[in-house]
Amino acid sequence: MNMEHGTVIIGNGIAGITAARHLRKHSKGRIQVISAESPYFFSRTALMYVYMGHMKFEHIQPYENWFWEKNRIELVVATVLSIDPEAKSLSLNTGETLPYDKLVIATGSATNYYNWPGQDLKGVLGLYSKQDLELLETLGPAPSEKDSNTKHAVIVGAGLIGVELAEMLHTRGVHITILVREEVFWGNVLTHQEGKLIGEHVAARGIDLRFKTNLKAIKPDQNGRVSHVETEAGERIDCQIVGITTGVKANIAWLGDLPIEKDKGILVDEYLETSIPGIYAAGDCAQVRNPLEGRRPLEPVWYVGRMMGEALGRTLAGQRTAYKPGPWFNSAKFFDLEYQNYGIVKPVADETQTHYFWKMPDKEKFMTVAYHPESGKFVGVNTFGIRLRHEYFDLALRQGWQVGEVIGGMKKANFDPEFYKSWYSILVADFEKTTGITTSRKLILTNLFR
């Protein structure tokens, strides 16, 4: 009898689990998901809230524990040591060999270290996994601990994880210095004005920001724990924790000498299949060979993991579905300031896009609208402190609206809670005055507001 091995998914993050769920929706076959990080799927982006006491770990698990058995998704707690594509099997750290019919690699990312001296010292950590969070609990002060030895932390890198780590440690009374490579906060993504305002927002929470500052080395005390860092400018900053938040890299080092094509990530085609037939990759660790226009080959964000999982789940179930992401979008939160992004807003305007920046007077509410200088076509928006409707911009980007049409219809894009001060008429007036472009309202035939 031919035993069914079914699909084995390595990694129970958003990509792997979404693939498993969609596969189950469309197929009755066997599904196994392997993870050593946590038996149940959890929301990685929510780890910070567990540390800050907003939630318990169980709250960041989106499905109740019975869900997996009920949907016959078998959870295997183990680390995969190697893949044998000839025998179609995995060898696990438990000593077992696990055969598969189809394999999905969804092992996510790992913290990117840049070979700094001292980066292996006790007290140095990234923030990616559940284990990182547990390590942070042992390194930093306990909740409401008064006289912790951990008084100061240095965070290297002012990106989204950096600001999360800063907010987390800040709630435990740790003083924080962030070393920022650029002139402004998250300067490789945000525009100069935005980065500057975000920097002000973060600094107002008592965070010490050192711009144009790079890490040179991390130095230990006599016990081998971090005692201070040295910057490239030769400055010494005492600290007991060093957070490395200079980005992530695809978690593929463990593949060893597996003959699979890879670059920065595992190379996949539009069906997320790798160079080895029957093996697929999705999420942070997958690198798309021929990305669609406006998309990058590696996009290590939650939403991409989810969209890849959706497509892959169907493909695995026999409904071959290409991964075709729509217009780019993203979101984040800098302490108390929410950020949403639709389309592409480059950090610096160039010949492909002009920036219109608007800030509500006396409020931490601002946005940058990018449009093509000649055609006037809308290409993207960054919004801070104002919630905007994804559907509106998705439609605008797909249909290629003029920037004047996008601005003119902004009332329909508003997603702020009720009774919030209305901003669109001020925006429209300012936009027309600043850019000289007349706004108009687009007749929206789609059912935009469900």
Place this chain on the structure above:
Amino acid sequence: MSNRSWYVLGMSLFTAALVLFISLSFFVDIPLDTKEVQQLAEEKNEGLAKNLSKAPYGSIVNQVNYLKVSFDDYNQSIKDQFGISEQKADQVIADLGEEANRYDEKFIENNFDAEQVKLVKGGTSWMIGREWASFEEFTKNFRWKVQDINQQIAEEKGIPASDRNDRLFALLYAGTPAWLKSGWAAFLIFGLALLGGFVTMVPLLNVKAGIQHNGIYHRKRQNAMGSAWIVFAGLIGFYIVLYHFAHFIAPQAALLDPLADKLAGNASSQWFLYGFLYTISMGLMGFRMLLKYKGNAYQQVRTVSVFFFQVVFAFTLPQILTRLQMPAYDMKSAWPLEYSFFFDYRIKDYLESGDLGLFLLFWGIVLFAVGVPVFTYFFGKRWYCSWVCGCGGLAETLGDPYRQLSDKSLKAWKIERWLVHGVLVFAVGMTALAAYTSFTGEAEILGINSYSVRSTYGFFIGFVFAGAVGTGFYPVMGNRVWCRFGCPLAAYLGIVQRFKSRFRITTNGGQCISCGNCSTYCEMGIDVRAYAQKGQNIVRSSCVGCGVCASVCPRGVLKLENNGSVQFNDNPILIGSNSVSLQN
């Protein structure tokens, strides 16, 4: 000063006020020889008054015992005066001469006073013409019945058991020393409590607009552990005293004598005290909401709204109606939450209160029959549950620190649906029985007693579920236990919301990151995330529209909306991908 120091200082002040408040029942001497007490006692009997005038000084606990003994004495004197004495019973038995079958109606008429005959007939008719094993058997039963009859006489002419607690309350209230009723004591005690409360909020004055949830899951008191159980026991104890032993808090009620006099032209009562405590709790904790939700207009506006309805409609207007000798109706309280609205005595009250009474009756009917469906169609049940309702108002203010404790499991949702709709059926059935009784005068239908159904509902739903459990369970099961599992009005509003309303929570395309803040802080135990991560609108009957899910969402995914026509989109759509379109 650190946040913790402010909290400790504030809680110390608050606790001091609480101790002062409770100690009134234990350490204040209540004299019973005052003019007011004498007047009240004399209404019943001079002997009772005389007895009370000899009462020693003592605290409530002493005086309650003394009063109970005095009531017993008084009832005994009634029995002695009007009842069947033991000699009389002996004589009757002797007259029968060992022949039980001689005991008949004629015999009763011949042997008892005219006043007693009816009672004796009523109590012993079953003994007439019965076969007795022996004459002893007959006499034993006869003597028992005599005691019953005497008790009945005491109930009728003396102080009935059902009246005892009210009389105890009235006498102790009257005896409460003037200095406690001056208003200064109230000012001191409630002022200190409020001051303590405000001091705990000092750290909130400095926070920047944003989510103030740091450390909630690091504190025992907000996790159904440690002191949460003290608060739990305290709240439940308070409701038991309020409903069943109110005389022990007569001096506390008396603190508010001047206020009750100004508003209603009446003495205060335990219910006035309860209303006052309810209102200031909402005020204090509502102020906390305003600070906590700095920069969040929706939360602030609705907090001001519930407090307004509490102060004006629940607390003040009924007092003014009382002053006008009108039925003291809380005009925002709709049937079936206001479950006694259609009881015969209330209908009678409205009909006997002139045009204003008729208006109140009309208003109550329009409120539940037209107001509820129409407003819910346009705004969702939130117009009531988190903007107007008193239970909701307390839950949203006093209960806010506990909102995360609601159970989000699928199992809890199943229990919720059975329970809350069960209570609705119970309330409707009870009201139908009450209506039948008031039209026909018949108490029994198909062997069901309309009055006992009412008293069962009053005890289990009115007192236990809405009161003791509803508020007492805040610190252990979250702030909406009653609203979620028990409130029949919420069930009714929920049915309209689920099937015929514009209201829904929309999700913002594909922006959800499944973090779980929305589900965790949903006081109604809705797994909001389950919908948000699928890009599905949330149309749930239980949603009270508090808007906290939208407030705590770190990515701006949720929005309460009631624009446009009624829309149901049960199709989950995650925007952002072309791989999967609506068609497949």
